[in-house]
Amino acid sequence: MLVIGLTGGIASGKSAVSDRFRALGVPIVDTDLLAREVVEPGTQGLARLVSAFGDSILQADGRLDRAALRRRVFSDPASRDMLDQLLHPLIRELCRQRLATFDSPYAILVVPLLVETDFVELVDRVLVVDTPEAQQIERLQRRDGCSRSEARAMLDAQAPRERRLRAANDILCNNGGLEALDRQIRDLHQQYLALAGAGSSPTDDCGRTGPN
Structure with missing residues (x-):
């Protein structure tokens, strides 16, 4: 079974993405819940x-x-x-x-700190949910009621955005509306099914083909 490691910075939208994959019938393991x-x-x-x-x-x-x-x-x-x-x-x-x-073509393992830890050894491919830092800070302030400086400190406690992007095989750009997010997830779903079954190499939704 192909295992996709889903990661991203805080408030990047990982939960929204994993919920949408789950709705497509993909089994999900979320390390926040296991913790x-x-x-x-x-x-x-x-x-x-x-x-x-x-x-x-x-x-x-x-x-x-x-x-x-x-x-x-x-x-x-x-x-x-x-x-x-x-x-x-x-x-x-x-x-x-x-x-x-699980008995399925692929599954998703959600690990917020995937690229910072050896959890990456558990996955075959890394999918990064990417959001501009300005949006992350706005979402954190709105979600947690924290100050801008507190939100900035939360971001700084994680790996830099550039490090996550370098580790990515596939990138899901979550800087638009839900319709754009749904479209990217549907496309990735079909690509992962093809990869699991035929060994083809899917492209990410920012227009690149991730490394194998």
């Missing part, structure tokens, strides 16, 4: 976090206090690295398990 599963009460993941960061990251009911953990790691690169080392192996293994259950 929640691996830290449910009683899991090895939650035990690892408590051992590393202490009980202050827990709510009164014993569940993970995501806001407290986010505050703890956001401004501390060493803590962010530790968080990744603790949880990424668990999430990767769960990705493999979920992908192994």
Whole structure:
């Protein structure tokens, strides 16, 4: 089965894209959702976090206090690295398990930090949802009610846009309306079906043919 790694910067529209692929019958694995599963009460993941960061990251009911953990790691690169080392192996293994259950020409693995991590080893092809940074900042401010400087800091915590584009086999330009987005996704869907079945090389929707 062909595995497409779907990634993009924060507020680029990854969820809208994955929802549209799902509506076309494509199985989706979203690592953001798996990251929640691996830290449910009683899991090895939650035990690892408590051992590393202490009980202050827990709510009164014993569940993970995501806001407290986010505050703890956001401004501390060493803590962010530790968080990744603790949880990424668990999430990767769960990705493999979920992908192994599918019987379809291709599936999509949604990984926000795909190009920054070794999750790229799980995919055959990288699809980047690309949005100009000015639009990302506007969407973040509107979505999260944050200031422009806070939105800028969120973007700066991820890989630069240029790095994602260099890693892309296919690029989906999400800087227009929903009709344009739907058209690109339908085209990519047909291209991925052809690639999975005949080994042809699809072109991205910004007019380029991605590297194999």
